[in-house]
Amino acid sequence: MKLLTKVNRCFWDDIPILKRSGGFCFFLALSIFITGSFYSKTALANTNDIELPKGAKIVNGNINIESNQNQLKIIQSTQQGIINWNSFNIGKNASVHFQQPNAAASTLNRVTSATPSSIFGSLTANGQIFLLNPSGVYFGAGARVNVGSLIASTQSMSNEDFLNQHFLFNQTDLNGEIINAGSIIGDQVAMVSPRFTNLGDITAKSGDVVIASGDKVKLAITQNQSIAVELDASQVANLIDNQGTINAQGNIVFKADAMQSIVDQTIKLPQSANMMVSDNGTVRLVTNTGSVKATNVAMDAGALGGTYNNGMIDVSQENFQGGNISLTGQEVKVASLSKLNASGSTGGGSILIGGDWQGQGDTPQATYTVIEKGATLDASATDLGDGGTIVAWSDIHDPLSETFVGGNFIAHGGFYGGNGGQIETSGYNLKANDILVDTTANGGREGLWLLDPADFTVAASGGNTTGNTISTQLATTNVEILSTNGTSSDSAKGLILINDSISWSADTQLTLNAMGPIFINESITATGTGAGSRLQLKYGQASPASGNTSFYSIARSPSTSLFTASINLPSGTGRLVTKQGYDGTEQSFYSITSKAELLSNITGTVSGNFVLGANINSVGTWTSAILGSSGTLDGLGHSINNLSGTNNSFFSTAAGTIQNLGLSGTKYCYSNCGGFAGIGQAGLVIRNSYNAINVTQGGNNLGGLVGEATGVKVLDSSNIGNITSSWTNNQWFGGIFGMDKGGNEIRRSWNTGTIESTGGRYMIGGLIGQKNSNTMSYIYDSYNTGTVTGNVFIGGLVGEVQGNLTIQGSYNSGTVTNYSSSSSRGGLVGGMRSLGGNTADLTVIDSYWNSKANNPQGANDSNYHVTNSSYLSDMNTVSNYSPFSTSNIWSNSSAPPTLDAMAAINAYSYTSNLTEVTFTINDWADLTYGTSIDLSNFLSDSSLFSLSSSNLDTLFSANPTFGLYSNNTLTTFSDNIPDAGSYTIRSSGGTLNSGFLVSYINGALTINPKALT
Structure with missing residues (x-):
């Protein structure tokens, strides 16, 4: 040869x-x-x-x-x-x-x-x-x-x-x-x-x-x-x-x-004879560069082979619905000269490349799918009927899968009537930059373009697609970005990140459908006036609504607190629709874009859902409203500016949700006064918002965000306004809360404003003026850099603690000054006193302060608990901020550290001051059917497992149990004798002692059939 x-x-x-x-x-x-x-x-x-x-x-x-x-x-x-x-x-x-x-x-x-x-x-x-x-x-x-x-x-x-x-x-x-x-x-x-x-x-x-x-x-x-x-x-x-x-x-x-051995043999051929091997190492077993016309066409190269098309495939029908085209294999490539036509006069057919819609059905799923720029895939209805279906898919659950799409994807509705079709481009790793999608319909609704990788990033470069690509397609089709949750063995979290601006004017809808959270780091703008022009945000879709902690967030600068992105919507009902959790209820919002709409809608008791579609400027004197427990005001990255008045918070009382909102202006306050709420009631959540209102004179319970708070959560929010007062007898000033009445949580939040009382009174704090309840409150991952000044009980974070408070992973770098004895001044907390006969209890973990002030006045060993916390000898040395230097929620590009813009993402993997232990269940040697297995005493035999650190006695306050699982189902057996087969050994239950985080590595067991005798 x-x-x-x-x-x-x-x-x-x-x-x-x-x-x-x-x-x-x-x-x-x-x-x-x-x-x-x-x-x-x-x-x-x-x-x-x-x-x-x-x-x-x-x-x-x-x-x-x-x-x-x-x-x-x-x-x-x-x-x-x-x-x-x-x-x-x-x-x-x-x-x-x-x-x-x-x-x-x-x-x-x-x-x-x-x-x-x-x-x-x-x-x-x-x-x-x-x-x-x-x-x-x-x-x-x-x-x-x-x-x-x-x-x-x-x-x-x-x-x-x-x-x-x-x-x-x-x-x-x-x-x-x-x-x-x-x-x-x-x-x-x-x-x-x-x-x-x-x-x-x-x-x-x-x-x-x-x-x-x-x-x-x-x-x-x-x-x-x-x-x-x-x-x-x-x-x-x-x-x-x-x-x-x-x-x-x-x-x-x-x-x-082809069998694996033949694929391997072909891949090893010299390049001159190996043109049928793709860049991914897949042997192309089926190729079409000619012309194929039929009612239906299927090209399948099997689980290890590649299908390549650079010709024409035509299943169009003149008097009927278009036919079906299916190209499958480990790799499927539709090259630039390809023309795939599944149009039909009464409706479009289907074009399936590498799999079916969302991987459903028995169509084999590809690992690599490529649609080159220049290719045309058409599943339109030509006369009267709906457009068909086009899918470019690779296995969404395989971290090695890749889908690269360009070309023209067309699924028009019929010329005389009908809706546009549906187009999907999905894969664990997805690139869709040179693509044109058109699902327009003369007499019906536009169709849908669905994109679904594990995580999705819209970026000018390096992402799954660009903002310009999404914007262009929104002119002719509805677009849905779906981030599938990924697999348990990789780092995908089902995120959607908008890092490039998106804008459109057509009567179409953009849907962001995330298994986890959504982060909007560049602006989204819809200017269409039709009823169909809207934005839908679905988040936390991997979990039920109950207990769901996912969210959507608009980017802000950690250094200035101002928004660096926004969602801009036209005025009207239903411009924004949200849904938290896969079984949650859709929430429809009314979009406010003018001062007149603001004054007419945010008045009296607010119980509906409202968003700001634009900044509202020159508001002037404001009359406080009430935010009911079912009410929501979402700024979408906008601010309400130039607010003024006397003793008027934006809401006098609030129990609903305020998020993605900024406030600015100047006012006087007498008592119970805050930028967002005078009195914050149980259920109030303030998320990703800032207050820049300056209080020039004030009395009692003055907070940058809330005057008096009970059962309030403040998340990823900040105060940059100043609270200064020379009035006598004023007290309880704080950058976040003036008075904390218990059950509150401040997380990933900060104050940079000046908090100052020169009238000779007390209880002034960078975040909280006074904690006044035996019900526990928490401060996590938060800080103050503003100057705090007062007379007695002056603290970098909290003026005085009466009751119970935990501070963890937080710091103060602002100057703390008092006019009397330094014994009532503290780098974190100014003082502690009992409340109702109960001794105040303060726990400080992983927290730091810049002033070598005394411990809080009134503190003693039984009620002041400090772990891994100290002074900072040099606030400009990042390494002094351990564990901040290793935490994933802090940005250490400069000192003192600020909360990372992506803190909420990184918080998934952040655990402060916990010892991480890996509990490995050892694989067992193969056994033969008839062997009795009793896992009730698993922990008594150390040969069955190993620990990466610590010891078993210190890990659990209640031990876990262990069982054999087959196909993810716990299996039980009579007489403890399992059937022949393969099993996974897993743990369940158990309660950890404080200070530990345990991850488990499952073991394996094979029970072989017993030999026949």
Whole structure:
């Protein structure tokens, strides 16, 4: 065998009956390299112009054979017949005709010599013709085949199987191939061979065309002219390559599969003979660069092979709904010259590339899917009907899967009526930058473009797609970004990050559908005036609504607190719709874009849902409203500016939700006064918001955010306004709360404003003026950098603690000054006093302060608990902020640290001051059925598990239990004797002691069947 290392010219080019084709040359070169078996130049050249089949032996049936110089007539009177031939060649001036009883009659023609069949002339029949030649079958450029049905194969079939219509083809050692360069016409056509190339024309007038390549292939031919196919993976190098034209009234199926050893062998070929291996290392088993037209087309390269299309596939219908196109394999590539048409006058069909919608059904899922720029996929309704479905998919649950999409995806609604279709481009790793999507509908609704990777980032570069791409498609289709949750073994969290601006003016909807949270770091702007122009935010969709902590957030600068992004919406009802949790209730919001709308809607008791679609400026004197427990005001990254008045908080009392909102202005306050609420009641949540209102004079209970708080949560929020007062008898000033009445939580929040009382009073704190309740409150991951000044009980974070308070992972770097004794001044807390006979209790963990002030006044060892906290000798040294320097929620690019803009993302993996322990359950040696297994005393046998640190006695206050799981289901057995099979050993339950975080690595157990005796 001679290795072809350079293919400049086919060695059969000088044979005039062959068409020249570069792909054909390559295919033969690849075949020769792998198998060394194909027709020799001599074998093809020696076929004379009037040659006929020779050496007939009738094996079964009533058959007569008549011949003259260049004509052969086979007359068969039985329904089935079998003829073994020494050779089956037809010269270009010769003809062979089979006369059969009817169209359902069949004749099996088997070539028993090692000579390939060369057909250059005419082959006709009124019934079914089977032509089997393990050495190969070649239909030359002038070949004319017109039969009832043609089944050609280079594989073997037994006489018994044929006579029983059990059409099972088995691979032989000769590994011949089939090439068609002529014209083949039949009611139905099937080609079964390890390698098939079409350079000519194949037409199935009333049925299917099936091209199959496998080790074993089974065909089932039905009375309605359809052909069903099943196959096993091939043990030889296989390839289906269409460079010509194939038309079928029914379906066209290309189906190939290869075993891993053959894939590995092909991948190792020299590059010159290895053009059929993609960049991903996938062997392309099915290729189409020609033209294919049918009712439905399926091309499948199996679990290890690749399908490549750079030609036309047409399943369009003039008077019906469009047909179905399915391209599947480990890799599927639709190259730039591809035209895939599934349009239909009454509705669009479907185009499935690498999988079905959201991976549903039994369509095989690809690992790599590529749609190149320039390709066109069209599933439109042309007259009256809905657009169809187009899917470009790779396995969303496989971290190695990749989907890269460009090209034109079209699923119009009908010209005379109908809705647009649905288009999906999904994969664990997804890139969609050179794509144009159009689902417009003249008389109906636009369709949908769905994008679904594990996590999704819209970015100018480096993301899954760009803001410009999303903006462009919103002109013609609704867009939904869905972030599937990923797998338990990787870092995907189902996030959606908008890092590039998006804008559109059409009457279409953008939906962000996240399994986890949504982070909007660049602006989203909708300017359409139609009812359909809106934004939908679904978050935390991996979990039920109850207990769901996911959210959506608008980016702010940690240094200035101001928003760096916003959601801009037109005025009106339903412009924003949100849903938290997969079983949550959709919430519809009214968008406010003017001062007049603000004054008319945020008045009295607010119980509905409102958003700001734009900044509201020059508001002036404000009359406080009441925010009911069911009310929500979401600023969407906007601010209400130039507020003024006397003793007026934005809400006098509040128990609902305030988020993504900024306030600015100047006012006087007497008592119970805060930027957002004078009195914060249980249930009030303030999230990702800031107050920049300056209080120039004030009395009691003055807070940057809330005057007096009970059961309030403040998350990712800040005060940058100043609270200063020279009035006498004023007290309880704080950057977040003036008075904390218990049950409150401040998390990832900060104050940079000046908190100052020069009137000689007390209880002034950077975050809280006074904690005044025996009900516990918490400060987590928060800080103060503003100046805090007062007389007595002055603290960097809290002025005075009466009752119970925990401070963790927080710091003060602001100056703390008091006008009297320094004993009432503290770097974190100014003082502690009992309340109602109960001693105040203060716990400080992982927290720091810049002033070497005394401990809080009134503190003693029984009520002041400090862990891993200290002074900071140099506030400009980041390393002094341990554990801040290793925490994922702090930005340490400068000192003192600030909360990272992505703190809420990183908080998933942040645990302060906990010892992390890995509990590994050891894999057990294989056991035999009949062995009793009792896991109730698992922890008593240290050989069954190992710990990365610590010891078992200190980990648990209540021990976990252990069990055997099969297919994720806990399995129980009588007499503790499990059935034969494979099991996972898992833990469940258990209560950890404080200070520990334990992760488990499951073990494995195999129970082998007991030997029969």
